[in-house]
Amino acid sequence: MPASATPRPAPGRPRDPLVDDRILTATEELLVTEGYQATTIAAVARRAGIVATSIYRRWPGKRELVEDTVFGLDTGAHPVPTGDLHADLRAWTELFLATAAHPAARAAIPGLLADYHGDQALYHRLLDRGERPTIDALRELLAAAAARGTAAPDCDVEAIFEILRGATLLRALTHGLEHHAEFCERITRALVTVARASTAANDG
Structure with a gap:
């Protein structure tokens, strides 16, 4: 997130x-x-x-x-791509989890989510400030992976983002960083699977 x-x-x-x-x-x-x-x-x-x-x-x-x-607890710096899709998505997973598991974030996020529920305009402002730039960075990463043949050219980037955000946020709020290495590896494997899947094949 x-x-x-x-x-x-x-x-x-x-x-x-x-x-x-x-x-x-x-x-x-x-x-x-x-x-x-x-x-x-x-x-x-x-x-x-x-x-x-x-x-x-x-x-x-x-x-x-x-x-x-x-959200300033995150520096805004995205992981530097390595050319290894698994390693890159693992780095993203670890970043999302670490940011959401910060004690201040764990204390604030439930209250913020309740506020957003009552005012969608506020949530869309947050999307513009943070989530869309992050999705764009993921899109660049996956486009480069597709050019190397390690991701599907038409993989669902927003689905990858939603899995990444939702899984790490829920984990951070409920478990913090407990057993984080095993968790990050499981989520990374799932993300790689989605990245390698063609949405055209799914539509067919």
Whole structure:
């Protein structure tokens, strides 16, 4: 579920990046120690030692702040392709699992999902910011694999992404990183199978 998140720019004076870091760090700490519901703007301001208006100048509200905190745990850097489809998909699986299993992410994601359920526009904004760039990167990886003959040219890239995201998210929320190596290998084998399957054959 990796998604690159960058705090939103604001008009006026340039922002102090040190204040940004204090806010994000305070939010992460509160998520881990107090949970999503207790991570309010006021609580973050107290922990960061700033006034709440400093947060509102940077983020419209709690949900956006939590998104940038949690999804910013991922650097936005995708695994570097090696030319080995199994190794590459294993690296993606490990990245997704590690990001979702971070304590702050495990604390925040259930609350965020509940918020998205009530407002689809917010979820589609998240898709634009994070998921679609990730799908595009997977598409490039699989196109290169297809050129080498190790993946089907018409494999279902979005299905691969959905399996990758759904399996790692559920695993992270329920088991964290327990037995992660065995889990990542099972999911990788499944992804390779899907990558090698032609959607044309399935349609027939």
